[in-house]
Amino acid sequence: MDAQNPSAPSRTQSAATAHPTRSRHRGGVIHENTRHTTRFTVIGNHLAQHRELSLLAIGLACHIQSLPSNAPVDIKTLAARFPEGPTRIAGALRELEAHGYLRRERTRTPTGRIVTRTISCNQPGGAPTPPSSTPRKHKPHKPLPPVPRPAYPAPALLQQATDRLAGLRNTDPRLLLSACDTAHLAPGVAAWLERDVTPTAVHHALTSDLPPEGVRRPAALLAHRLTTHLPPPPPFRAPVPAPPPPLRNCDGCDRAFRSREPGTRCGDCRT
Known part of the structure; x- marks a missing residue:
């Protein structure tokens, strides 16, 4: 008879030892990654x-x-x-x-x-990489915080918001925004305009009381203001009913009836 080694691990134990990750895995994804050297993004x-x-x-x-x-x-x-x-x-x-x-x-x-x-x-919100043969090392910005969004993002409303953001630099040169920053902030401005806030009031809320020592990242500051200072929706206004037509005398029977058109006949005379 062949001699047996009682200390040798069983086949099941050997498999668990060879793959310790699998033995402890209880669900979810396991990444098997291979480093890309060409054709990757x-x-x-x-x-x-x-x-x-x-x-x-x-x-x-x-x-x-x-x-x-x-x-x-x-x-x-x-x-x-x-x-x-x-x-x-x-x-x-x-x-x-x-x-x-x-x-x-x-x-x-x-x-x-x-x-x-x-x-x-x-x-979005990061500085674009300058075209150069030697890539520059730079620390990318964190993504901009989210901003409010309008309930009905009509193109005309978003365009008005974009124009309002583009004009901020005329009040303070530090509020010069990139195109990506403007596209990110435009829905937030549109949400203000949708709540019956005038463009002048929006401009004042974004440009007043700026830090005197400098604005390191104007888009992040504006995103914070658009979110934290968002005004409530306007109060509900019931539609005003139209006044009734005035009383007129019928040209046929001289009976009084209501009509918005002068010189007409009542319903009985017209039929």
């Missing part, structure tokens, strides 16, 4: 784990950030690439635009043609 967790964006918007933002410059990202091109269809893709693009990950600008080409240029922001 860096995506921030502020996008991948965004709490307000839909899963379609997050995936679409990752796809757009992976594309080379000047690649077409219009709705027709994206709908031909993905199965979601133009309606859902258009909604996801609006989500990204509202949260500052995307903005669209209409520009005129040298030939006079009007085209739409799409700018993808991989980190």
Whole structure:
């Protein structure tokens, strides 16, 4: 008979020892990562784990950030690439635009043609990386805090809010905002305007009592003010009923009746 070693571990024990992580694992994801050396895109967790964006918007933002410059990202091109269809893709693009990950600008080409240029922001509120052959090391800014959003984000209301933010620098040069910062803050200003706050009052709330020693990050300061000082909705105003038509004498029977038009007949005479 072959000699047995009583101290040798069993097959089950050996498997648990070889994979200690699996033996303690009780559910959830396990990452098996391989380092990328070519053809990869860096995506921030502020996008991948965004709490307000839909899963379609997050995936679409990752796809757009992976594309080379000047690649077409219009709705027709994206709908031909993905199965979601133009309606859902258009909604996801609006989500990204509202949260500052995307903005669209209409520009005129040298030939006079009007085209739409799409700018993808991989980190809303962060300083764009300057074009250079030698990359610069810099500490990125934290994402801007969320701002209030209007109940009905009409394009005209958002445009009015954008214009109001662009004019802040005329009052204080320290309030010069980037395009990404403006796109992030515009819904917050629109929420104020939607509550019957005049543009002058919004301007005063954002520009008064600024720190005298300097404003290190104006967009973060404005986002804080838009959130903490948001006024309540206006009080409900019942519609005023229209006054009744005046009394007139019928041209046919001289009987009094109500009508807004002079020189008419009553209902009996007209029939």
